[in-house]
Amino acid sequence: MIRQSDSYNRILEKYDELPRQQKKIADYIIRHFDEVVFLSITKLANVLQVSEATIVRFAQNLDHKGFPELKKDLVKYYRDYLTPGERMKRSIQTMPDDPFNFARVVESEIELLKSAVNTIDSGSLKQAVDAILRANTVYVFGNSGNECLANHLSFRLSRFKLKVVQQSVSGKNLFEKMLVIDKNDLIIDYHFYKSTIDFRRLMDVAEEKSIPVLLVTDSILPPMIKKAKIVLHAERGPAGTFHSQVVPVAINNALIDGVASRLGDNAVKALSELSEIRKRHYYSDFSGNDAGEDI
Amino acid sequence: MIRQSDSYNRILEKYDELPRQQKKIADYIIRHFDEVVFLSITKLANVLQVSEATIVRFAQNLDHKGFPELKKDLVKYYRDYLTPGERMKRSIQTMPDDPFNFARVVESEIELLKSAVNTIDSGSLKQAVDAILRANTVYVFGNSGNECLANHLSFRLSRFKLKVVQQSVSGKNLFEKMLVIDKNDLIIDYHFYKSTIDFRRLMDVAEEKSIPVLLVTDSILPPMIKKAKIVLHAERGPAGTFHSQVVPVAINNALIDGVASRLGDNAVKALSELSEIRKRHYYSDFSGNDAGEDI
DNA sequence: CCCAATATGAAAATTTTCTTTCATTATAGC
């Protein structure tokens, strides 16, 4: 419910005193908050079948100088409380500040995941899965803070018997590693915030050799994403705070799920084959029923 | 990723051909989508320090009649896809059983996170953070599917200038690695589902040498948790499905947050020191303002 | 039902936003 908006409270306060047409305006604003923030007085007047003058008077009755001020106030509220990013920031701020409160961490992760839904579309996801399955070998790049992501994805994919190579190198070694990659392969790279030399090198070489690139990022600046064939984009929280890897991990999961469902029985077969091999060769000498490992 | 917006795609298409100032406009729009939808051309010109005329030309270069048309297009996209809840609803409704539906993945992750709140108590979390800070060196173990978790935690902790060693080894090598660890250190291990030989070896040696162990697990079977000093326990979903690492990553985040808040200014200092070093030695030779990396 | 007080809409006046023009500056090709 709408709160703490000066305008909103004023509307409620004065609602009973408002004349007929102005009640109509008040009703509409309360019910269609997120429309009104984008409407001019003329359009609002048309929608409501009320004169522009009356809308101005309505605004003035609420102690605003005029309609633009009223709208500014509505926009302020809208942006502060109803926009995904803002709501997240706020919910983190307002939480009790106990650093050992797991609920707090979870709460903000959930908000992040929810907003990520807005930015990952199933088209790209499908494209990504196709590219993975089509590739001769999948090369997963991810450095420093993103090594864990590269590791996670490459581990899971290799369990489906896909040819996957994890590359967590930087500097000149990067070129060497890239020598063997060609256009029938796929490069997956995790890269956040700003582009680095290594990233640009990678993208340049990929372009030169026509190697398709799947980029997982929180940046949507053209220099960053222009050269990538497929981009999966998700915010990881407000800049300046510690960035969580929960959203990228969820993206990995989506990719893994997608690949698994495409492979169908073959995925299951690959996994059980692995478990067979393991049982026979490595763990069969050990006590009874706890030899397995989770999938 | 922003899609299906004519404007957005047109910006990407034409980005390279755009002159200097207009690139600036393109960058700002892409980065601050949700600001621009509320700005007049005058205000945008002020923010960007670009003339209004140039903004009009930018809009026209994108095949719009003028600025209002461009804005209308941006608003349309914003309202369709970025409004709270809209997109989530949309994608869940439109494709209930599509394996490429990110919203579905996210929903189940959210459920898992929510239930994890009940099984992680702040007492254990606090204990865990204390143990990390008290330890001489933190040894983070995590194999195969859990290597990414070990990598994630050790990377972040080492950024706080803590002594952290990641150990992703198995078999006999494990013994060798454990030789150097003593009771003033801390072992962190990620272990799910069932115990393995390696796990028992680790726990046995730890017990013998009185090394404290922090165990992150989804199992509460006594053989699993008995020997660990601290246990953080969370479900990762029903057996038989692919197990997501989202919950363990969230646990890592909680640990990292806790450590950061305990270190207070020192954490910030360590991070900014790192960024200084990097700036001076590695990236200072490169173009302008994009040398950084995220934290 | 009538009258005063208030509310309303149409249209004019004003303000703000947007577009075009034109002189100046930057850029790319030679």
Added chain:
DNA sequence: GCTATAATGAAAGAAAATTTTCATATTGGG
């Protein structure tokens, strides 16, 4: 380094949005 071409900003001009005015309509007490 020079020149042709394109890009830019300041300011004028056009268009749209907003406010005010004023004549008319509505409302609520007597």
